[in-house]
C-alpha cells in the first residue's frame with residue numbers, strides 16, 4: 001500500500017489526522033464490538049463525568065516498521081494491563097486486555113499507510129483513551145464508558161531526539177499527591193504538571209524534574225518520562241516511588257542495563273545523588289531515551305554533557321532499545337510482536 005504523503009523525517013511529536021479511529025461503548029453493563037469512525041471529533045453529553053470530574057485515563061504505545069516492511073509493536077500487553085490499573089484506581093470500567101490488543105491490531109491495519117517508513121526515525125503512536133460518559137451531576141462514577149483508540153505518526157518528543165536536555169528541579173509544585181494517583185496514567189496528573197512545565201520552559205529548560213510530594217527529598221520523575229542516572233561505578237539507578245508512573249520503557253532499560261553489565265538499583269533516589277552521577281536520562285515511550293545535559297537544583301547546576309552529545313551509556317542503551325523496537329536486532333526478550341496485516 002502506498003504511504004501517506006508526509007515528510008516523515010521532519011514529523012514533530014504532534015497530531016496528524018489518519019484515516020480513522022475506533023470507538024467502543026460500555027452501555028447496559030457490557031462492551032460492544034466497536035466501530036470504525038472517520039470523523040476525529042466526538043459528541044459527548046455535556047455532563048459526562050470525564051469532562052467534570054476527570055474520569056479519564058489513557059495509554060501511549062508505539063509501532064515501528066522493520067527493514068522488511070513488517071509492523072512491530074512494543075510491549076503493548078503491559079500497556080493493556082496498566083490501563084486496567086488506571087481505570088480501577090479512579091473507579092472506571094476497565095477495557096478488557098484481549099480486546100485492547102484486538103483494537104490496536106485493527107486500528108493499525110486500517111491506518112497502515114500512516115506507519116512511518118523504516119529508517120525515518122518516526123513511529124506510529126497509538127493512543128487508547130477511556131472516558132466516563134454518563135451525564136451525571138453528582139460526584140460519582142459513571143455507569144457508561146467509551147474507549148476510543150486513535151493513532152498518529154510522530155517524530156521525537158524532545159526536539160532533536162538524542163540531543164541532551166536541561167532539567168529544572170521543581171520544589172514548589174507537585175505533579176501528583178502523596179497517596180494519590182501519580183502511579184496511574186490519568187489526565188488530571190498532566191493538568192497538574194502544566195504550570196511547572198511552563199515555568200521550566202519559560203526559563204530555558206526542556207522539562208521539570210519532580211521531587212516526591214511527601215518529603216521533597218527524593219527524585220520522582222520528569223514531566224512525561226521516568227528518570228535514571230548512571231554512576232561512576234556503573235550502576236543504573238532509577239527512582240522507586242508511589243507517586244510516579246511505572247514506565248514500560250524504564251522496565252525494559254533495567255533489563256538491558258543489567259545485560260550490559262550494570263548493577264541496577266530501583267529504589268528511592270535522594271536528590272543530592274544528582275551531584276554524583278556521570279550520566280542521566282529521561283525515558284518513556286514518547287521520550288525514548290533523552291539524555292540529560294544538566295540539572296539545576298536550588299540554584300546549583302550539575303552538567304553531564306559538555307557538548308550537545310549523549311554520554312556513551314545513554315547512547316548504547318538507546319541504540320540497543322531502538323534496534324529491538326525497529327527489528328534491527330533479535331528480540332530475545334519477547335517484547336515485540338508483529339501485527340498481522342491482511
Ligand SMILES: Cc1ncc(COP(=O)(O)O)c(C=O)c1O
Pocket residue numbers: 060221222223224225226244245246247248249250283284285286
Ligand atoms: C508521567 C509519565 N511518566 C513516565 C512515562 C513513561 O512511561 P512509558 O515508558 O510506559 O511510556 C510516561 C509516558 O507514558 C509518562 O507520561
